[in-house]
Amino acid sequence: MSRFFSDVFLALVHYPVTNKRGEVVVTALTTLDLHDISRAAVTYGVRGFYVVTPLDAHKELAARMWRHWTEGYGSTYNPLRGEALRNSRVVDTVADAVAAATREAGRPPVVVATTARDVSRPRLSYEVLRRQLQESGGAYLLLFGTGWGLAEEILLKADQVLDPIYGPTPYNHLSVRSAVAITLDRLLGLRGGEENFRQGTE
């Protein structure tokens, strides 16, 4: 019941995204985003996590962090962080993330953009995408924007745009770290009555 037949990939986009005035900008990569999101990705069985940034200095920062936790002192201090980061990789552009997921999955992914803002096209609900992930056997790439969210060009080019996350209030300004965690749980989390990986061993 809880088997997900599809390959799910995830990208954290630092360009092109908007700032609070709606201008398209590059945001700074933060190592905490990479830790939090790689840990959530591994928890939910995501096959690859792509960090999208065109900036060489930020690529180098990510690479140093990656080495520290997977090979350096961090790998013995806290091996769980390295385990989480092993599925992650830095790429230059969203197109490169799509290409990497295509190579990895052996077929092009359905690109699903996320945004808390309004967008002039129909949205996909979590329930419908969850059913697709369980049944279609396809590849899917979920895009998350840093800053104030993915730029319009990405939202228009993606194959689908997922519903925004709302709780029972009108406030919807979650951090990208929280938004990724909630989205993965809604799409890939176990539901009451679904088969649990642990049940086989208990």
Place this chain on the structure above:
Amino acid sequence: MSRFFSDVFLALVHYPVTNKRGEVVVTALTTLDLHDISRAAVTYGVRGFYVVTPLDAHKELAARMWRHWTEGYGSTYNPLRGEALRNSRVVDTVADAVAAATREAGRPPVVVATTARDVSRPRLSYEVLRRQLQESGGAYLLLFGTGWGLAEEILLKADQVLDPIYGPTPYNHLSVRSAVAITLDRLLGLRGGEENFRQGTE
């Protein structure tokens, strides 16, 4: 349908928690935790967010941050952060968080601890607690531990312990920021078919 009749409070505990060797320690307060968790708390209609730390230097850090975003330059630069922080408050101990929630709600809260580790007592499922929050009209205080999680004494003293968060894999080492976001969405998020606050205005 999606009305939550109960008052939900949340505490982020920096003491007593364990380190990776299982020793009871005080962890450092990080401002990013406070931002992420206060934004998630406001999104899900949490009535109060208590930051538990006994350390004066960390209380002062939280107070400076609070002033910056609710009164200082940050309040005009990004008013959404101040809006999120207005429901938050620093307290010395878990007992003080319980007392503050009691004063705020007008009745003592059911204290619900969370942990990813094993615990020698029965656990509450998300579905059961969700139904209680919708129907009981009580007050509830959810406790989250930083570091490697809440100390045993808190897990044993709490009224209930919530199930750990698992995805479809055995890896369950989420950050506390991700764990809070997922827990609030599971307990207080809208479900397909439930009434949406936005439907009244559309």
